[in-house]
Amino acid sequence: MTKHIRHADVQMSRRQIMIGAAGLSFAIALGGRSGAAIAATTAAGQALSPWVSIAPDGTITIMSAATEMGQGSMTSLPLIVAEELDADWSKVRIIPAPTIEKIYGNPGFGGMMYTAGSNAVTSYYKNLRVLGAQVRRVLLDNAATKFGVPVAELTTEPSVVVHAKSGRKLSYGEIASFAVVPAEAPSILPEDLKKPSQFRLITKDVMRTELPHKINGTAQYSIDVQVPGMLYGAVVHSPVEGAEPETFDEAKVRAIAGVVEAVKLPYGVGVVATTPWAAFAGRRVIADSVKWSTKGEAWGFGSDKGLELFAAAARNPNVKSTDWFKLGDVRAQMPTAAKTVEAEYLCDYAYHAQMEPLNGVASVSPKGDSAEVWCGTQSQTMALEATANVLGIGRDKVTLHDTLIGGGFGRRGPRDMDFLIDAVLLSKAVGKPVKSMWTREDDIHNGRLRPLSAHFLRAGFDGSGKLIAWQHRLVGDRVTPFADPVRYAKAGKKDFILMLGADAKGYDVAHQLVEQVYEDTGIRTSPLRGIGFTANKFTTEAFVDELAYKQGIDPVQFRLGLMSKAPRAYKVTQRAAQMADWGRKRDGRGLGIAYIDYSGTQVAAVVEISLERKSGAIKVHNVWCAIDCGLAVQPDNVVAQTESSIVYGLGLALTERISIKDGAIEQSNFYDYIVPRNSDVPPMHVEVMVTDNHPTGVGQMATPVITPAVCNAVMALTGVRIRHAPFTPERVKAALG
Amino acid sequence: MATTFTVNGKPASTDAPPDTPLLWVIREGLKLTGTKFGCGAGLCGACMVHIDGKRAFSCQTQISEIAGKSVTTIEGLSSDSSHPVQKAWLAERVPQCGYCQSGQIMSAADLLKHNPKPTHDQIVEHMSTNICRCGTYQRIVRAVERAAREA
Numbered sequence: 001m002t003k004h005i006r007h008a009d010v011q012m013s014r015r016q017i018m019i020g021a022a023g024l025s026f027a028i029a030l031g032g033r034s035g036a037a038i039a040a041t042t043a044a045g046q047a048l049s050p051w052v053s054i055a056p057d058g059t060i061t062i063m064s065a066a067t068e069m070g071q072g073s074m075t076s077l078p079l080i081v082a083e084e085l086d087a088d089w090s091k092v093r094i095i096p097a098p099t100i101e102k103i104y105g106n107p108g109f110g111g112m113m114y115t116a117g118s119n120a121v122t123s124y125y126k127n128l129r130v131l132g133a134q135v136r137r138v139l140l141d142n143a144a145t146k147f148g149v150p151v152a153e154l155t156t157e158p159s160v161v162v163h164a165k166s167g168r169k170l171s172y173g174e175i176a177s178f179a180v181v182p183a184e185a186p187s188i189l190p191e192d193l194k195k196p197s198q199f200r201l202i203t204k205d206v207m208r209t210e211l212p213h214k215i216n217g218t219a220q221y222s223i224d225v226q227v228p229g230m231l232y233g234a235v236v237h238s239p240v241e242g243a244e245p246e247t248f249d250e251a252k253v254r255a256i257a258g259v260v261e262a263v264k265l266p267y268g269v270g271v272v273a274t275t276p277w278a279a280f281a282g283r284r285v286i287a288d289s290v291k292w293s294t295k296g297e298a299w300g301f302g303s304d305k306g307l308e309l310f311a312a313a314a315r316n317p318n319v320k321s322t323d324w325f326k327l328g329d330v331r332a333q334m335p336t337a338a339k340t341v342e343a344e345y346l347c348d349y350a351y352h353a354q355m356e357p358l359n360g361v362a363s364v365s366p367k368g369d370s371a372e373v374w375c376g377t378q379s380q381t382m383a384l385e386a387t388a389n390v391l392g393i394g395r396d397k398v399t400l401h402d403t404l405i406g407g408g409f410g411r412r413g414p415r416d417m418d419f420l421i422d423a424v425l426l427s428k429a430v431g432k433p434v435k436s437m438w439t440r441e442d443d444i445h446n447g448r449l450r451p452l453s454a455h456f457l458r459a460g461f462d463g464s465g466k467l468i469a470w471q472h473r474l475v476g477d478r479v480t481p482f483a484d485p486v487r488y489a490k491a492g493k494k495d496f497i498l499m500l501g502a503d504a505k506g507y508d509v510a511h512q513l514v515e516q517v518y519e520d521t522g523i524r525t526s527p528l529r530g531i532g533f534t535a536n537k538f539t540t541e542a543f544v545d546e547l548a549y550k551q552g553i554d555p556v557q558f559r560l561g562l563m564s565k566a567p568r569a570y571k572v573t574q575r576a577a578q579m580a581d582w583g584r585k586r587d588g589r590g591l592g593i594a595y596i597d598y599s600g601t602q603v604a605a606v607v608e609i610s611l612e613r614k615s616g617a618i619k620v621h622n623v624w625c626a627i628d629c630g631l632a633v634q635p636d637n638v639v640a641q642t643e644s645s646i647v648y649g650l651g652l653a654l655t656e657r658i659s660i661k662d663g664a665i666e667q668s669n670f671y672d673y674i675v676p677r678n679s680d681v682p683p684m685h686v687e688v689m690v691t692d693n694h695p696t697g698v699g700q701m702a703t704p705v706i707t708p709a710v711c712n713a714v715m716a717l718t719g720v721r722i723r724h725a726p727f728t729p730e731r732v733k734a735a736l737g
Numbered sequence: 738m739a740t741t742f743t744v745n746g747k748p749a750s751t752d753a754p755p756d757t758p759l760l761w762v763i764r765e766g767l768k769l770t771g772t773k774f775g776c777g778a779g780l781c782g783a784c785m786v787h788i789d790g791k792r793a794f795s796c797q798t799q800i801s802e803i804a805g806k807s808v809t810t811i812e813g814l815s816s817d818s819s820h821p822v823q824k825a826w827l828a829e830r831v832p833q834c835g836y837c838q839s840g841q842i843m844s845a846a847d848l849l850k851h852n853p854k855p856t857h858d859q860i861v862e863h864m865s866t867n868i869c870r871c872g873t874y875q876r877i878v879r880a881v882e883r884a885a886r887e888a
Contacts, residue, residue: 070834070871207827215823217771217811221836224770232765257754276765277757355775355783355870406773406836440776457864564882592867636830640876644833655867670780670868678874679865 046136051103052081052135058173059085060161063097065104065124067115067378068210068322069405069412070644071699072637075208075301076121077128080633083201084132084193088159094209099380099400110490114379116166116413118697125695130188134266137186142179143170158200159229188306196631196692204385205636210404211335222376222403223437225361231260232276233426233436236285236444239664241524242296245269253282262286263429269441270426272434274671282438297522298663303452306521306660307346310475313517315344320376321473321515326512331458334469337460341550343543346724347535348734349658350450351667352528353651356406357443358419362387362426363433370397371427375420376405378413386417387424408563409648409700410527414448415484441668448526449665451477451498455539460511467547470509472502472540475517478677479532481523501704504540506569506597507562523660533598533704538725541708542595545715555712556582556593568628569597572604572689575626579685580606589621590717594708600696602628603691605646607709608682611717616733618654618710620682625702627686630693641698642686649706655676657726742803744769745813755801760784763795763810771811771839775868782867784841786810786846792847792866811839814846822846825884833871841867845881854885 035094068074076221078094081087096115097104105111108123116572136156143161144151147168155162158171196203213219238244248269253262258278263270269290271282313319334340361374368391373730377383380402388395405412412419424438438446455475460469479497488495495516502514528534548558556577571596580591588610595604605625610617623646632638655674659666667673707725714732715721722735741750744767751762757779762785763769772795775783779797785881786795787809795808814820822845832838841864848855848863855863860881869877 070832072833162851208830210835211827211830211832212818214832214838215826215842216815217769217839220770222774223774224764226765226768226770231844276761277753353870355773355781355834355868357774405834407834409870437774440778440781494867640830640873641834643875644872647874648870669778670776671778675868675870676872676874677865677868678877679861681872681874684875 001433014523026580046657049435051131052085054172054176056177057105057706058088058171059093060085060090060091060159060172061093061095063104063307064094065097065113065377066104066120067380067402067405067408069376069408072208072634072642073115073120074613075206076209076633076637077124079201079206080121080128081132083152083199084157085136086158086200089206091159091239096402099384101381112379114413116378116410118699118701119599121245121601122696124696130191133188133193134185137170137188138179138181139175141186142175146170146178148415148438197451203383203631203635205634208637219404221406222361222374223355223356223359225374225403225407225435227361227363227374227433230361230433231272231274231430232279233264233272233423233434234246234279234439235268235269235270235426235436236283236286236290237442237453238292238296239445240292240296240298241522243292244295246290246291246293248286251491252289252697253285254378256281257284258579261430263426265425270422270429270436272426272430276437283439292345292588295518296663298660301521301523301660301663303349303660307452309565310452310519311344311346314454314456314473314475319517321517323505323513324474324494325512325514326515327503330469330471330513332510333511334458334460334471338463339461340458341547341735342456342458343546344723345539345542346456347453347455348724348726349452349523349656349660350528350656351447351673352407352411352526353443353656353673354407355571357438357440357728358411359435359437360589361424361435362420363424364391364424364427364431366431369393371424372401373420374401374403374418375415376403376407376412376704377420378408382413382415383417383420386415386421388543390421390424391428391634409529410531411448413525415486418446425632436601438460440556440670444667445665445670446667447658448483448524450528450534451479451525451534452523453536457539457543459543461551465551467507467509469511472505472514473517474499474502474514474536475519476535477523477525478518478520478525482524483526497531499532499536501536501596501598502540506566506595507533507544507559508565509562522663529645529700530703533596534649534652534707535725536702537594537596538707538711541596541705542711542721545592545708545712546721549715559593559595566597568602568693569595572626572628575687575689576604576606576624579624579626579687582606590713590715592709592713592716594705594712596705598697598701598703598704600630601698601701603701603705605702605705605709607706607713609713611711611714611732613736616729616731616736618732620650620710622685622704624685624689625705626689627698628689628691629698629701630691630695632688632690633695635688638688638698639686642702643684644685645700645702646706647676647681648700649703650680651701652709652726653707654726654729657728672685740800742805745809749881751800754801755799757800759786759798759800759803759808760795763808769810769812773836773839775837775840775857780868781837782840782844782861783837785843785867787843787847790850792844798847802826811843814842819886820846821888822849822880825887829876829880829883831876831880833873837867837869841869841877844885845877845884848881849885849888853888855881857882
């Protein structure tokens, strides 16, 4: 029996409930897309997809709306529902939600299904709590009717409704077998939700749902997908965006045993074979023989020369810029300053280096009028749309099976889903399912990078030594228009992926101006863990340190002095310094501190380094990090994510750099793109500072503080400021002279 | 000509060309996908298996080298996730994205088999063969220490 869902106005107080085939099912839309009908039933009245289903045996199935790529959202989001539902966690089963934006869309991304920005918990938190509370209320109302008692006399224990007066109990499963469901979901007021002191799950660590599969090889990533009749594909992409293949040694590719097809694509040359080794053999022949057209912007571009030009544009006020962020009036106030300080910083390209090389599986129908695709994607919405667009078919003709992701860091979420489209086009070409895999070399050469950037900063102090004005001119490759033109347009052509973090947030500076000099070198770019913050906080937090030195004030005290209006910033900064025993001198070691407000999450870290002057090699001995992410839904996972963010930050600070020659990426594998290994990682001391603020993100928040903290530590140790990240031994040696 | 060998105690064979990496035969031929492709160059350790009881990069091992040999993959380390290293990995909540962890676990199991009570430095050195981009290194060391303690 299915009770048809009425047209809804999708307000929090008017939610919709339905009875599904097995027990109770609840299909409720989150967020307020007014006028939208909820697609929770088909025309025939069949349940499409509920958030929560309760089976008569007590099993509670909760949908996970976020992609799992290691950050833990697959557990944290359903856990929030389970908390207010007062579910017995051991009876909860979690399954990935299908791509139905009206039900499962991320309120933080305008209702798209998109897992990025470390915002899953923060965006879904409130709505999922209300949803859980509504389901619990329906169970209570049904139990009240059954017992013939007022609902106010009932309470719940995990998965059980209790009537204390009579000692009677009903399990959620029992209720599900007879429950009558109201046409409209009950309204839940804020005071109906649990108080933090009543939490049984939130703030208590549980085993992440998919973890047992990650220690025995059963966790499935898209590279593991095998479908009947599947062939293997590889594609050599053009080294420069926009270039097209002209010729390649097709006969030699086709002569390889097992090769089924060699096919020119708009942006590259693909090969399809019966085995992966034949596909990779074909890929080698293509790579060795292909000639490219000269279309594309990036031909001739080199990162060394490019960075020089960026730096010149940053320091030249006559180069046209747009104002990204304005507070007060820097243009009027800076000239009144009693003292000004100027500095320049540079930051190289970087690559994601997620461990699972990109891939996709597609099965396009022989007529090309429908498709089934399998891929790990940060956006189910974009994966469906990109497939539909490239095939010229409706989105409803595409079926997506999304999988776990072997590392995302922003690379699995481009609007065009480049890695999936390889599989789609190859499958279309051969009329059979194809698994397309990139080699590590492909993954780097087709990299979409954290941009190259140059930064010019100026600060003004008044006569009393108060910091009154802050100016930051940033020159970097555009990111948002390339990575996601749709969101770029919606954001009013603001390149937020490049520019976020360039201001002096957290510090009390009355006049601030951040300018962007727009550069389109043609280089492929992407959000990369920490987005603009990684380069911009390197710059701004090293600059704040410089200002402290110029004023002759200890860098911690200088920061705290500017944080009087940001108590949470003050506390994490003070705590990180305490954890590191900041005031204690240590022979041959330097301490550096940095602070960030990243989408509301407050992070401060102190690093302790030593340096081998002969080689220029920096060794990091300790990292102390304090993080206030509001309420920590899963505290141990906050620690794990912060450790992860720190390690990623160490790579960006010390070794990770991509260079470009004639428009193409020069690096190829882990021998020339150096990421941190176990022996590179110092003891990390992470403290989660518990506050009752709304939970904010944790998946990348500590990454941007590491580069400036290391920079500041080198300054403390040597008196030399290194202005170009990463701080490779050669650069450090050159800077030390 | 088919090459025959043993995988997880069972006979296996492949007619892949002799220079084919063992990795692809395990993953796509035998459908044991717990062993991962990471770099294809012996640099990251995602493909780590045991060959005749010692860890080996399956991406760097050609089929021609394994005739008659015994290969163990993550699927064969235990039938029920009960290997001390696997148990320690869960107890220390090591995995994040999880993609490298089969290789990490195979490396750790190899270490403890040959050196049941390794020092901290020995653990770090041995485990530095494997890259984890999620940076779970601190927990990996803790888990190996736990496995050594509880084995």
